[in-house]
Amino acid sequence: MTGQYEDFYGHVIDGKETESDDGRRFTSVDPWQGHAWAEIAEGGPTDTDRAVGAARQAFDTGEWPRMGHAARGRILHRLAALIEEHAAELATADSRDMGRPHAQALAKDVPRAAANFRFFADHARLTAAEHLPADNGTHVYTRYEPAGVVAAIAPWNFPLMLESWKIAPALAHGNTVVLKPAEQSPVSATLLARLALEAGMPPGVLNVLHGHGPAAAGEFLVSHPGVDRITFTGESATGRAIARAAADRLTPLSLELGGKAAGLVFADSDLDRAVTWSVTGAYLNAGQVCLAGSRIYVERPVYHAFLERFTAAAAALRAGDPADPGTDIGPLASAEHHTKVRGFLDRLDGGPEGRLLAGGPDPDDPRLVRPTVVVDAAEEAAVLRQEIFGPVATVVPFDTEEEAVARANGTPYGLNAMVFTEDLRRAHRTAGALRGGTVWVNCFFVRDLRAPFGGVGASGIGREGGTHSREFFTEPKAVVMDIAGAIGPEATGAAR
Template sequence: MTNESTEFYGHLIDGKETEAQDGRRFPSVDPWRRTAWAEAAEGGREDADRAVAAARQAFDTGEWPRMGHTARGRILHRLADLVERNAGELAAADSRDMGRPVAQARAKDVPRAAANFRFFADHARLTAAEQLPADNGTHVYTRYEPAGVVAAIAPWNLPLMLESWKVAPALAHGNTVVLKPAEQSPASATVLARLALEAGVPPGVFNVLHGHGPAAAGEFLVSHPGVDRITFTGESATGRAIARAAADHLTPLSLELGGKAANLVFADCDLDRAVSWSVAAAYTNAGQVCLAGSRIYVERAVYDAFLERFTAAADALRFGDPAEAGTDIGPLASAEHHAKVRGFLDRLDGGPQGRLLTGGLDPRDPRVVRPAVVVDAAAEAAVLQQEIFGPVAVVTPFDTEQQAVAQANATPYGLNAMVFTEDLRRAHRTAAALRGGTVWVNCYFVRDLRAPFGGVGASGIGREGGVHSREFFTEPKAVVMDIAGTLGPEATGAAR
C-alpha cells in the first residue's frame, strides 16, 4: 500500500509528467531509513516507444535543432540558474534515493551540474570548426550538425551530476534526449526535466523514462531503431549488453564503464598531501565512484608511515545519517549493493585474498560498511582485480617504479590512475606508462570539462568532454565548394 506522504516521480514525455502506460510504479528506498520514500513510473515497451516518438518528433519538426547556438545557450543558462535555485530539492532527492550525504550533494554535485549546462552551452557556441586551405579554387569547411535522438542512461552513484554530464552536451548541440536514470535513483531526473521545461526547453526535447534495465525500459530504449546515439555510464557487464543491442542498428555509443584505479605513492611525495588525497580518492561517496582509487601502491621506504596515517584518517571519517551536516560517509545505496560489498569482505582470509586491517562490516548495524583498509593481498586477489564499488582500499608496497607501473596496469580496467611524487621526470614517465583515460598527479578528480574523459579496456569505449562531446553528439559534415568555377569532372576523386 502506498503511503500518502510518498512522493511520485513520473515519466516526463513530450512536456507532460505521466504515469506508465499500464499504471505500474516501483518504490525508491531510502537506504538509511530502509523505507520507501518515493515511487516512480515503471516504464515498459510502450513508454519507451512514447518517449522516443516524442524526441523524434521534436527533432524532425521542432525548433530546437534549428535554433542557433546562442538561443539554445540562453535557455541552458536559464536551466543552470534554476538548478542552482533548486539546490535543496535536487540534493535531497539524490540523498534520499542513494544515501549521498546531502551537504556534499548540495556543495559539490549541484554546482557541478549547473556548471555542465553552462560550459556546454558556451562551448558549442564558441568552439571553431575547420576551414581548410585549398589552392584549387575550392572552399572546404566542416559543419557539426545535431545527431538526432540521444538515449542517455545514467548511474545511481552521483545521479544529478552524471545526468547533466550527458544531457548538457546533447542539448547544447541541438539533439533531443530520452534520459533513463538508474532505477535506484529516479527523483533528480524528473526534477531536472521539470526545471528544463520551466527554463524554456520545448516539449519533447528533454524526456525522462523511468524503469529497470533487462527486458524493461532500459533494454527497450537502447534497442530502439529511433535512437541515433547512446551514452551510458555504469558497470562493464551492462555496457557489453548495451553494445550488443546497439549493434543491431549500428547505433554509435559512448560507454564509460567500471574502474579499478591505481594510486602510486612514491617515497619523494609530500606524504601529508598524498594521504589526504588518497583518503578522498578511496572513500568519497562511500567508495561508490567509478574513479575511486581503491588500489594504493606505496613505495616500501614510506609504506609503514603512509599506512599508519592513512588508517588513522580512514578511522576518523564520520559515518551516519546522510541528512546530517557532519556526515562524511552515508550508507551504501541499496541492500543489494551492500550484499555485493559484503561478499568481497567475507572473502578476506588473512592469506592471499588479503587481511582486513581496519573498518569493514559493522555487526551492530546492517546498513554500515565502515572505511576498510586491506593489506597483504596477492596480485590475483578479488579485492585487487574486481570493482568493489564500496569503501574498501587495498594498500600494497612496491620497490621500483617499473614494478609499480606493472602492478597498476595488471587489471582489465583502464579508467584512471593517480601518482604522488615531487619528481617531475617521474611524474611524466608514469603518466605516460599508466593505462587509463585520465592520470592525476598530486591530486584527484580535478576536472577540466574541455579534456577527454573515458576509459580503455573494460572501462569503456569513446571519450566525452569538450570537442570530444561535439564529435559524439553531432554528425560532422564536410562541405566542398567550387568557388572559382574552374573545376571540371576530371577533378573528381583528386586528392590534395
C-alpha cells in the same frame, strides 16, 4: 501524497509528466531509513515508444535543432540558474535515493550539474569549426550538425551530476534526449525535466523514461530503432549488453564503464598530500565511484609511514546519517549493494585474499560499512582484481617504478590512475606508461570539462568532454565549394 509514500514521480514525455500506460509503479528506497519514500512510474515498451516518438518529432519537425547555439544556450543557462535555485530539493532527492551525504550533494553535485549546462551551452557556441581554404580555388569547411535522438542512461552513484554530464552536451548541440535514470535513484531526473520545461525548453526535447534495465525500459530504449546515439555510464557487464544491442543497428555509442584505479605513492612524494588525496580517492561517496583509487601501491621505504597515516585518516572519517552535515560517508546505496560489498570483506581471512587492518562492517549499525583498509593481499586477490564499489582500499608495497606501473596496469580496467611524486621526470614518465583515460598527478578528481573523459579496456569506449562531446553528439559534415569556378571533372577524387 500517493498512498503511504511521500510523492509520485512520473515519466516526462512530450512536455507532460505522466503515468505509465499500464499504470505500473515501483518504489525508491531510502537506504538510511530502510523504507520506500517515493513511487515512480515504471516504463514498458509503449512508454518507451512514446518517449522516443516525442523526441523524434521534436527533432524532425521542432524548433530545438534549428534555433541555433545562442538561443539554445539561453535556455540552458536559465536551466542552470533554476538548478541552483532548487539546489536543496535536488540534493535531498539524491541523498534520499542513494544515501549520498546531503551536504556533499548540495556543495558539490548540484553546482557541478549547473556548471555542466553552462559550460556546454557556451562551448557549443564558441568552439570553432574547420575552415580549409585551398590553392586550387576550393574552400572546404565542416558543419557539426545534431545527430538526432539521444538515449542517455545514467548511473545511481552521482545521479543529478551524471545525468547533466550526459544530457547537457547532447542538448547544447541541438539533439533531443530520452533520459533513463537508474531505478535506484530516479527522482532527480524528473525534477530536472520539470525545471527544463520551466526554463523554456520545448516539449519533447528532454524526456524522462523511468524503469529497470534488462527486459524493461533500459533494454527497450537502447534497442529502439528511433535512437541515433547511446550514452551510458554504469557497470561493464551492462555496457557489453548495450554494445550488443547497438551493434545490430550500428548505433554509435559512448560507454563509461567500471574501474579499478591504482594510486602510486613514491618515496619522494609529499606524504601528507599523498595520504589526503588517497583517502579522498578511496572513500569519496563511500567508494561508490568508478574512478575510486582502491588499489594503493606504496614504495617500500615509506610504506609503513604511509599506511599508519592513511589508516588514521580513514578512521577519522565519520560514517552515518546522510542528513547530518557532519557525515563524511553515508550508507551504501541499497541493501543489495551492501550485501555485495560485505561479500568481499567476508573473504578476508588473512590468507591470499588479504587481511582486514581497519574498518569493515559497522558492528553497531548494519547499514554502514566503515572506511576499510586491507593489507597483505596477493595480486590475484578479489579485492585487487574486481570492482568492489565500496569504501574498501588495499595498500601494497612495491620496490621499483617498473614494478609499480606493471601492477597498476595489471587489470582489465583502464579508466584512471594517480601518481604521487615530486620528481617531474618520473611524473611525466609514469603518466605516459599508465594505461587509462585520465592520470592525476598529486591530486584526484580535478576536472577540466574541455578534457577527454573515458576509459580503455573494460572501462569503456569513446570519450566525452569539450570537443570530444561535440564529435559524438553531432554528425560532422564536410562542405566542399568551388569558389573560383575553375575546377573541372578531371579533378574528381584528387587528393591533396
